Amino acid sequence: MIEFFINGQPVQAEDHQTVMQAAKANGHFIPYFCWHPQLSVPGNCRICMVEVSNEGQSEGSGWLDIACNMPVSPGMRVLTDSQKVRLRRKETLQFITLNHPVDCGICDKAGECTLQDYHFEYNGSPSISRDAKVQSTKHFALSERIVLDNERCILCTRCVRFTHEVSKTHALGVQNRGDHSLIRPVEDGAFEHDPYSDNVIDICPVGALLSRPFLHKARVWYLKATPSVCPGCERGCSVNIWHRKSEWKLKALDAKQNARIDRVTPLENPAVNGPWICNKGRDLAMIFERARAEQPMQKGRPVDLLVALAGARALIQAARRPVALVSSWASNEELQTFHTTLAQRFDCFVKTDCQPGPGERIEDELLIKPDKNPNRAGACRFFPALPDDPATTFPADTDLVLVWGEGFSFAQLPATAKIIYLNSWLQPENGHADVFLPISVMTERRGHYTNFQGVVSAFEACFEKKPGVLDAEAVFAALGATP
C-alpha cells in the first residue's frame, strides 16, 4: 500500500493501481468516457485529465495527464477539479461535441448520457465552431438487434474492446482514419452471432449504439428500474427491469404499454454476472409477455376461484398416493411455504420448467449455463430432482399429481391420476387438469432465487398482479389450511 493525495486528502492505494482506480475506490469523482473498469485502458477520450505534482512542488505548478493510465506513486498530489483541469476538460468537450450532432431531443440515451452530464458540468456553452459538422451514417444496422449512429459516436472504442476482451467474438473494429473513423463489424454479419452483443448499448457513453427493440419506445426518465433476477438460466444474473413509473402511467397509453417490460439492463453484481448479461436476459419481455391464464377451471370449465380451491382441497384430502412436481422457477419463499403447508402430504420432486429453445446457446465460459431454470438449486434444497424415468416416480397407484409450473407433459402420468395444475400461462394443458389454478409470475411478486453457485439474489415486484390470479404461496396457504 502507498499513500498519495487527491485534492489534498490522503488516499491509500495498491502499488499497481492507477489514479483513476484509486480515486474511484475512495469516492473521488473523475469523469471518463473510454475507460471502463472491466476493459483495457485506451486513454483516447482525454476527458479524465487531472493535475499532478510531486511532493514538494508548489500548488498549481503541476502538469496535466490522464488519470486512467497514470500509475500511483507515493506522495504524488493529484487535483481532480482545479482551474487548469476544468479548462482542459472544457476544451476536450468542445472537441468531442464538434462533430457530435447534439440531437438529444430524439436520442434514446438522453437523460442517462455521460456526454450530457459532462457538458453541463464542464462546458455548458454553445458550439464555438462556425464550420459544418462532419456528416456520417445515421442509422447503421450493426446487427439485427443494434443500430449505430456514427454521428453521435465519440470513438471511445468501448464496444470494440468489449468484443475483443469480454465476448471474445472480435466482431467490431474501427474503419478509416481521423474524423472519418467508423465503428464497423469486421465483416458483414460479424456481430449477429455475439450472444452478449447488447452490452455494448449499455457501455456506450453516448447514444451511438441503440437497441432496436427499444428504439424510440420511451424516454428513460419516464421509466423506473426495478432490481430483479434474470430467470433465463441457472446463473441468475442480477438485472434491472425497466418499466413505466407509476406516476407516468398515462391514460393515453393502453394498459399493455403501462405494464410492459420496456427494457432489461444488467445490474452490476460482482458475485454473479459482473456488469454484463446475455441477450436472452434482454429479451425477458418475450417470456413475460406471453398470454396469461387468468381463469380458474375444473376440467376445462371456468369456475369461481373459491370453487376451484375447494375442489383442489377435496382432491388432496381424498388422495392416497399423491405426488407433487415442484417448479424450478419458484422463489425460495414459495418453496418454504409449500414445504411447511403441503409438502408432507406429497412425494415431492423438482421438475424442469424450461428447456433450451431452438438455436439457443447452451453454455459458454462467460455467463450462460445449461440449465435454463433459475432456481433449481433453491428447490433442490427442499426436494429431490425428478428422475428421468417417470415410471419409477409415478407408481400405478398414483392417484393425484400436483403440477406446479409449465413445461410438463401430462402424458407421462398414469391415466387414472387426478391433476391439480398451477400455471401462469395460457396453455392447452390448463384445460386437461382436474383443477386449474392461475398463479402470478415473478415480475408480479418479490422473492429470492438461489443460483448454481449458491448465491441468493432478490427480485422485486414490477407490476400489479392480474385480477383473479393468486401467488402460489396464497394457493398453498389456502390448500393447506384445514377447513
Added chain:
Amino acid sequence: MTGRKLIMTFPVTATSHLLEDYRTRGGYATLAKVLREMRPELVTKEVTASGILGHGGAAFPAGRKWGVIKLNDGQPHYLCANADEGEPGTFKDRWILENAPHLLLESMLISAFALQVRHAFVYIRGEFDLPYRRLAAAVEEAYAAGYFGEHILGTDFACDIVVYRGAGSYVCGEASALITSIEGKKGYPRNRPPRLTVRGLYQRPTVINNVETLSNVRAIVAMGGEAFRQIGTAKSPGTQLVSISGHVQRPGVYEVEYGYPLARFIYEDCGGGLNGTPIKCIVPGGISTKVLTAAEIETVTYDHASLTKAGSGVGSGGMVVIGEGTCMVRLLQVLLRFYHHESCGQCTPCREGMGWMHRIIDRIVAGEGVPEDIEQLIRISKANDGTTICGMGDAAGYATVGILAKYRDEFEYYIEHKLSRLGGRLEVPQGAVA
C-alpha cells in the same frame, strides 16, 4: 564543405550499395571486432558515452534509451529500425537505405549484440520502392555471407532480421504505432507508461531507433564514444543528414556536422534560393518544426541548442526552403490538409482538432474567413499541445502557431480582402532574377 563526415564517406557509384563495395570500404570489420573482443554492456557504454541524440525528430539520447534494457532478464528483447520516413520534407534515411543499406545492417547487428536481440526488424515506409529493393537485396546478401542467422562469424551470436513494409500511414512512424503495426493491428500509438523499452513489441522490451541513429552505431563503436563526441558540438555530438528541398538551388541530402553555420549551409553549400529568389523562411527539420525567417537564419548554427534557442529544432533533418513570394496561407492549408489526412483518429483532440483546423483554413482560402479564425486556429493548436497520445497533435500545433506568429499579417490580409496578397502562390514566381 559542411564539416566532418560519418555516413556519406564514399562516392556513390552504380555498385557502392553492394556488399562487395561495402567490404572494400571496411564493412563488417567493426562487427567482427565487436563479436570477438567486446561484451554487450561495453557497446552500450560506448553509445552512451558518444552522447548521440536520436535523429528521427525527438532527439532523445540513444544511450539513455538503450540503458533501460536489462541484459539477461530472461525475456526476449527486440530491436527495430524506424525507416518509416514520412515527415514531409524529409528524405535523408532514404539515402542510407539506397546507398548504404549494409551500414544500417552492420550497425543493427552491433546494436542487436549489445541489447541481446535475437530478432530485429526494419519497418520501412510502404511508398519506398528503390530503398526497399536495395535493403531487401542487402539483407539477402548479408544472410548469404553469414552475417545473419545462427553462429554469426563463427560465434554464438545469432540474429535474424525482418523487413516489414508499412502501408502508408504517417502515424506509423511514431514508435508505438510502428510496433502496433508490426503486430498486425491498426497503427494506433500507445499511451505511456509503459515505455516501449519496458513493454514494447509483443509486450517485450524493445528499442526503436531511427535509421540514421542506428547507422551511426558502427562509427561510434569503431572510433569509441569519446572520439565521436569530439565531432559536432558538446551538446549535439556527431553529424546530421539534412535533406533540403523547396525553393533552393541545389536540393538533396547533405551530411552536416553539428555546429555548422546554417546560413553558410543554405547560401553557400546549397546555392541559396532557387534561381536567385530571396529566401522568405525555412522549415528547419520537417514541417512539424517552427519556421525560421531569413533574418533568423543568419545567427543560427545547425545544432540542437542553437535551433532550440531560435524557437525551432533540428527535428527530422528535413529542411524546406520557402522563397519570397510564397503565400503562407496556402502553405498552411497544405500542411493542415496533411495533418487532417494523417490523424489516426484514436484520441479526441487530434481527431477533431485536425479536421477543424483544416476546415477553417479551407474557409479562409475560399474567401469566407472571419477575423476570429486566426485566434481559433491558435486556440485549437494550444488545446492539442500535450493532450494527445502521440506527438502528432502537438506537431501540427507548433507548425500552425509558428507560421501564424510570424506571418499573421498575410492571414489578416487574406481574410479582409478575401484573396491572397501574394496571389496564392506556392511556386517561385516565373522569371525570378538569376
